[in-house]
Amino acid sequence: MLEKVKELISEVESAVAKTDQEVENFRLKFVGRNNVINDLFDEFKSVPSEQKRELGPALNKLKNQAQEKLKELSNALNSQSSSVSDVDVTLPGTFGKEGSVHPISQTKSRIIEIFERQGFNVEDGPEIDNDWNNFTALNFPENHPAREMQDTYFVEKNPDILLRTHTSNVQIRLMNKKKPPIRSIMPGRVYRNEAISARAHCFFHQVEGLVVGENISFKDLKNTLYHFSKEMFGKETKIRLRPSYFPFTEPSAEIDISCFICGGSGCKICKQTGWVEIAGSGMVDPNVLENCGIDSTKYSGFAFGMGIERITMLKYQIDDLRLFSENDIRFLKQF
Ligand SMILES: [Zn+2]
Incomplete structure (x- = not known):
């Protein structure tokens, strides 16, 4: 047993x-x-x-x-x-689809980064504002033809309230609440009543800069934008200033940079000129300073503004503005 x-x-x-x-x-x-x-x-x-x-x-x-x-x-x-x-451990893993930062946001972050290193701080303001902050204080008198340069969306039943046509309303708000020295940039979305095409849209993004202080001169404006252009588009970049007109600056200048695609010899992007426009700028008109209670005999300043879409289109050679707002993943995932 x-x-x-x-x-x-x-x-x-x-x-x-x-x-x-x-x-x-x-x-x-x-x-x-x-x-x-x-x-x-x-x-x-x-x-x-x-x-x-x-x-x-x-x-x-x-x-x-x-x-x-x-x-x-x-x-x-x-x-x-x-x-x-x-679980079959021999199968390849499955991963969720990863998103990416929108090209406009990427450019905006890069612009902010460059100016922050030059001592600028970032200011924000409302997209819906009144006529004073968007136009009148910026030296656009009522019925002035300059207003027609910017087709405006007004809020129904109240023509005093509008969708801002530029981020300059933030400059006015800033100068009203803060006295010089001011050294700020204002990124944001703006609206214009324009037909949508490859070159125009009813909304887009801007970054404006404002520097106000004692003894601020045109030289400071030029140096600031020269430094920005080299940081954004490469060390070899040159800049060129062309006389222009904006109601809120005097004198005013358009900023061109040497074409970073062809190096200045002429190509499709620069329309064979060797130069591409990136910003508008100028010395803040004394009337604008006075409208905000800043003594224009003591202080001076410069301002500039650029389209974030435009900078992005140049940098990545994108030829249609509409791509930025169509949410086509095939386009977005390239960035
Ligand atoms: Zn070129």
């Missing part, structure tokens, strides 16, 4: 189960109600007592081992089946 017990112990030890049925077969044989071990215990009662001393512990060992083994087989099968059905 001892031989039989030892045989069963080794059978239990080496048992494997690949299916639920095999686990069940093991259970029926060794643990179930009519299991083989119970039969042996029955037999045990009638063996001579000198055999019992060795047989007893062996039987108990068999019984315990069978119970342990059953748990082990059943656990192994469960974890195996869940890993087979839920």
Whole structure:
């Protein structure tokens, strides 16, 4: 009988189960109600007592081992089946689609970074403002033809309230609340009532800069924009100032940079001129300073403004403004 017990112990030890049925077969044989071990215990009662001393512990060992083994087989099968059905570790991983920063936001961040290193801070203001902040304080008198340069969206029933046509309203608000020295840039979205095309849109983004203090001269304006142009478009970049007109600056100048595509020899981007326009600028008109309660005999300042879309289009050679607001992933994921 001892031989039989030892045989069963080794059978239990080496048992494997690949299916639920095999686990069940093991259970029926060794643990179930009519299991083989119970039969042996029955037999045990009638063996001579000198055999019992060795047989007893062996039987108990068999019984315990069978119970342990059953748990082990059943656990192994469960974890195996869940890993087979839920996770195949040999498959490539799946990842969520990663978004990217919109090119306009990227350019805006880069512009802010360049000016912040020149000591500018960032100011913000409302997109809906009144006529005073958007036009009158900026030296656009009522019925002045300069207002027609910027087709404006007015809020219905109140012609005094409008969607800002430029971020210059933030300059007025800033000068009203803060006295010189001022050294700020104002990025933001602006609106104009224009037909949408590859070159024009009813909304776009600007960054304006304003510096007001004592002894601020045209030289400071030029140096600031020269530094910006080199940082933004490369060390070799040259700038050129052309006389221009804006109601809020006097004198005024358009800023051109040497074409960074052809290096000045002429190409499609610069229309064969070797130069591309990037900004408008000028010395703040004394009337504008006075409108904000700043003494124009003591302080002077310069201002500049550029379109973020325009800078982005130049930098990445994009030829259609509409791409920025169409949310076409094929376009956006290139940045
Ligand atoms: Zn060129």
